[in-house]
Amino acid sequence: MTLQFKHSARAIVAAALAEGFAPPEPIPPSRWASENLVVPDGPRAGEPWDLELTPYIKEPLDMLGPDSGVNEIAAQKSAQTGFTTLLIAAIGHSIDRDPCRMMVVQPTDAALSDFNRDKLQPAIESTKTLRKKVAPQTSRSAEGSTTYSKKYPGGALTLAIATSAADLRSKTIKKLLRDEIDQYPDDLDGQGDPIEISDGRLMSFLAQGDWKKADISTPTIKGGSKIEARHAAGDQRRWHVPCPHCRNADGSASEFVFEFGPNFRFERTYPHKAHYVAPCCGVIIEPHEKNALMRKGRWVPTATRPGAFPSYHFDTLSSPFVPWDEVAKAHISAGDDPSKLKTFWNLWLGLPYEIKGDAPDHVRLLERREEGHKRGHVPPRGLMLIGAADVQMRGIWVEIIAFAPDRQSWVVDAFYIDGGTEDPDGGAFERLATQTIEREFPDAFGRPRRLDAFAIDSGYRTHVVYSWVRRNQRLHDITGRDVVLAVDGRDGWGKPPIGTPSLVDIDLAGRKVKKGCQLWPVGTWPLKGAFYADLRKEGLRSGATSDPSGYCHFGTWLDETYFRQITAEYLAEETLRGKPRKVWKLKASERDNHLLDCRIYNLAIAEYLGLSSLTDDEWAYIAKVRALPDEAWRKTLFTAPEAPAVERPLPQPTPEPQSAPAQQNKPDFFERLAALNRLR
Template sequence: MTDLDALTAELVDAAWRRGLAPEPQLTVSEWADRHRMLPTANAEPGPWRTARVPYLKDIMDALSVSSPVERVVFMKGAQTGGTEAGLNAIGYWIAHAPGLILAVWPSIDMVRRNSRTRIDPLIEGTPELRRKIATPRAKDPGNTVALKEFPGGALVMTGANSATGLRSTPARYLMLDEVDAFPADADDEGDPVALAVQRTVTFRGRRKILMISTPTLAGVSRIEKAFAESDQRRFHVPCPHCGTFQVLEWRGIAWPEGEPARAFYACQTCGGVIEEHDKPALLSAGEWRATAPGDGRTAGFHLSALYSPFESWGEIAIDFLASRKDPTRLKTWTNLKLGEPFEDRDTAPLAPDTLQARAEDWGELLPDGVAIVTAGVDVQDTWLAIEIVGWGLGEESWSLAYEAIHGDTARPEVWDALDRLLAQRFPHRRDVPPLPIAAVAIDSGGHRTGEVMTFSAARLNRRVWAIKGRGGPGVPPWPKRPPKARRAALAPVHIVGVDSIKSTLFARLRAGEPEGAGACHFPADRDYAWFGELVAERAVRKYTRGVARLEWVKDAGVRNEGLDTRVYATAALHGLYAAGWRLTDLAVRIKEAPRPRRSRHRP
């Protein structure tokens, strides 16, 4: 045997032995540190570094095949890396422990978006994954928007609103992202979370389920419920002064008077000041500690944005000051920054006399703050109810008028009267031209649907929109995509999320702010009956197949046109947003306009 033959035999033998050797038992964090590359669109592109977000290590490693944990629940604030941790787990499963993976997002539209903006860059930027998944081609069924095949398995992606996608495939791995945005029911077949989890039962003992979400309302939030059923781990960090381990909480944030950008953290034990630049050392020395017994199979993690290396305490403090007086913005801040469900106090009824007591007299001219005027129209068989609302900075609102046009609404004279009413303009206190009604939303979902759609079709250039209200969670105040008319002579019908508008309105009414963002102003001459109509409904917590949701119900014997017209006028404002109108810019421009000069002498 020649030296070359001996060398060849040695290389073949070494390769054969490597082929027989078992795969190294990596954890998800180890795999990500070795192989994951963040795309250029990421805020910090390049190799993944778990050391940058050390609190994610235990979360990811619980999703490793060597971990006994089957279910991981991550209730989080924004900018904490939760979705990236989920992508690392998907990459690890594809490359290191292949099997069928089911990834679920709230809707099919989000599947398309996330497949393009998250999954494709994950694959393309990671050579170990790129080798296993075919390059997408027009005729290749193995690499599509909703399916990525690889040796030993496939990544199937679907929306929580598709029962077919949720019940079609058994899966060893399951990722549920933003579960609090999931619909309560998937095509009338039940809770989408339960349907998806059912796909993993044949892999019990070997399965991995990851639930990620920022929470929403307390008592309704899915992620809150799942976290409560876990061992409830919280990330403890040591004080650099006294060494006491503690959870970072909002009550520990403070700042010099008038300088929220300089916010710091005060140790809850010794009071020592911990500055923003101390955060990396805190995170590196931190550790997860369970605060509930748990069952050993479900690991729950809660993390607020106070831990985020990508957002400072000062930025969070500034956001808090901007949000604290507006209940709707405060809810969003609580969910996104603290990663906590917002305590729902919206189930108690509001008293009409409480609101009437706040009524004020601003005269015949529009108040200084009004920048946009919208109207909402409720249609009955024998009358139309109309509220005209002025809007200012931060959606501060003024109820400018409430009218009823009586008559058979199947006849044209009623609609002619409405047309004249909507054509009026409102003189302003500032030196600006009188403001027209910029947009109108008319309910087409109850009475006189044909008349409403015909009236709207002839006035679309004036932004007179036919709408239909839809209740339930997750329905936006205005559709993201413009609808199409069913026939040329009829207007398109815009689907309006009435529950979200009502929740915002009632939160603002309860706050009772005299002025500023979200404040609601009412004229002194408005009668008591109208205030009764405005608060004629209340939110009641109901359960559908075990899933809690808020449902708005009307008090018996009370009319609710006052509420409906306000909801529709608010929807019209959101329609203007969708059309590109910027309320903030308009409000600032009008507030900066001078007041008109008035002569001291009477004519």
């Protein structure tokens, strides 16, 4: 008997081969993520990604799919909105369904390490389809992945940093994903804009038209924000939600955007009872209704025009992760502190903050000097005493200031130490310690005070400064915190007031020097804007009913030289490689700005000590520990008057024709107390 098979062996093998080589079913990235992606971090870490939680991610994510017909997107966003997951999902979909060469660019090496360690690698290991395709880092072959290169069949993902020209020039890629672009440098070692350099990696795919590019970032300052410019170049989409109470004439639901303004209302005292008033009908939307409405929302372009790619703006008012009461609390806490206001606009509203860079006229500041502030004496409300120095070729400039809990400040002393600066034991340096960290300043109650911290600029005579700092480091308590800090000013709007230190003292063998010197980077640009905003405030001397928080007090002993130096710069607009940006420049009429640098380093030291985060009770406890009388620490004496209980939203920025990180290395309160309140 002859057996008859329905299909020949050749046909069966051919069918199997065809199935093996057939391209996978095309599915959009959002569907792939819903079916495959495991959340790498956060409260839902280890769980399948749920598109219903963040429906606003769907459209921009699908734009990065191969069949969207769109090449690029930009997203200007606040913190806590889930857009980093968009990058992870886009990467995962491409590895599994559209393999090619890709690049992810982070602003710094630390940011890249965090992204890889906390998000990308956990997502790869937890997501079955990715774990099977991405080569493990343990592989010894050339096909294995590394920390900065994830290899898979059909391509590889390169992890790059915006501060390395070698990284950005090294690969030809088809997809480019850039995160937190406002923290990228404007110019990379004289080689150009890192955004333009990385754009060049896509050039080979421009003719085919299948390249992809995404820019995602929290903004920084108005007029100088990279994501603001990218967002303005697009069609500026906003997440519109339907009004649950009224309809348009055609029967469709009225729509609006949750945004910070007169319709977002709250009480200034706890509980804040934040709610939203629908602009179409005036009906109140309670907090528990927000997420349900958000999930029914849709993206609506607000600047449609030829050539405009999809660009998005999304903030915490619509975020499912942030209650409205927290937004209200953050706004109230910011008060009129320029640094906190910038943080609020950037991290909570996803909007660039407008800095007014015009310093008050130095003559006006001379006129408002106050009698009774004796040079070298700490005023009654000056609970914290800090100092900073700016080293020059010959001589050292110094400013000592005292802070009250509401950020009011008093110049306790400002002077110039003449002498050479090439020897840490001679010249001006010989007298620096005795006139600053070893000096006792009498307070208003007859008690001697010493500096709580001192910063010295290491930009000039660098190794001499390091040696002086190491020899004069005076903190030896349980906190291990420095009291004398070597600092270095860094340009840029995305820099924190004081960043993560690096060890700069090593021996010839490359080993760390025990109790060596650390270098603390200082983001000078935002601090200058905050200082000038405080300088412009009007107090009792100008006819106001009180001195506001952040008000700067000056004694009559200060001369014209001091005021000319602290007002010596202005915020200018310039064009760098064809792109506008805002930078600080020295006025043509001025020669020196050393005391301005001292003040900026003093403000950075205040951030290092965590003064802006202390509560009223903590301040009072510090005063008690220092044995100051009740009148010096009683709340009514050192807290600015409470704002009236009315809703006063921040003014909205002028529409364009269309950015804490959390502070690192900051001690907790009890560590600060040990470091700050050493009884002398």
